[in-house]
Amino acid sequence: MRLPFPRSGADHGRPATPHTGPARGASSPLHRFNAAAPAAARNMLLACCGSRRWAHRLAVHRPYPDTDALLAAADEAGYDMTHADLTEALTAESAYHPPTDGPGALAATTALRAGHAAYADRFGHAFIVHLDDFRPEERLDQALAGIRARLTNDADEERAVAAEELRQLARARLARLLTAPRAGATRP
Incomplete structure (x- = not known):
């Protein structure tokens, strides 16, 4: 089953606008991730999983309305990895x-x-x-x-x-990234 990705404005020719969803402050880790420059977001994601395609896929589908949506998207991207994507990610570990x-x-x-x-x-x-x-x-x-x-x-x-x-490691790292006081992941 494919989960739909939240679509950013950029998907429709408009610039993406960060959306934090209800009860999210402007300084929450999810807001900072959603608002980060594309390269910075990809780097945050690459700290969670070494597949460039996985990181790019998650970065371009921002903003995410909540952490659960981002984690679901990460799972789907993990399940959709090609042999080359998996090899790249495993090599980075x-x-x-x-x-x-x-x-x-x-x-x-x-x-x-x-x-x-x-x-x-x-x-x-x-x-x-x-x-x-x-x-x-x-x-x-x-x-x-x-x-x-x-x-x-x-x-x-x-x-x-x-x-x-x-996939489980990437999900756990991403969850830690989103609960950190400042967005910036380190591998456990």
């Missing part, structure tokens, strides 16, 4: 490097780094996984378990899993 404190963290981190190397050698890109649903102290173990399990996937199956993980 870097390996997860968890904190190395606590008992056993050094051994687990060493195992995770070895897993990352094996994964990159097998699939040609960094292992990515969405870990926001786990407590910080569980993330290292979850990443290690995930990489071990996914190393058994064939290339097509893993590409589908990586695409879904990327």
Whole structure:
């Protein structure tokens, strides 16, 4: 099912005008995103997902009436990524490097780094996984378990899993961008 994109005035030959929707102040992160220059908006989006086509698609369909509309558009753009878009986005990702404190963290981190190397050698890109649903102290173990399990996937199956993980990561990063006091994302 395709979700309709909100159309900006630019789609009809008029300049786009920022719209923040009800209960949004002029300084809200969504308003700043909607009002940002096209290049600045694309850069914000590229911090969430490394596909230029994904970022361009979301940037040109501004303004978004609310965060849910933007997140829905991000999901749709994620599902519509071509093989080349996904390759570009996965190439832009870097390996997860968890904190190395606590008992056993050094051994687990060493195992995770070895897993990352094996994964990159097998699939040609960094292992990515969405870990926001786990407590910080569980993330290292979850990443290690995930990489071990996914190393058994064939290339097509893993590409589908990586695409879904990327979509979830992009959505979470975008949500953080829109809740930050100032619009400017950093990757977790």
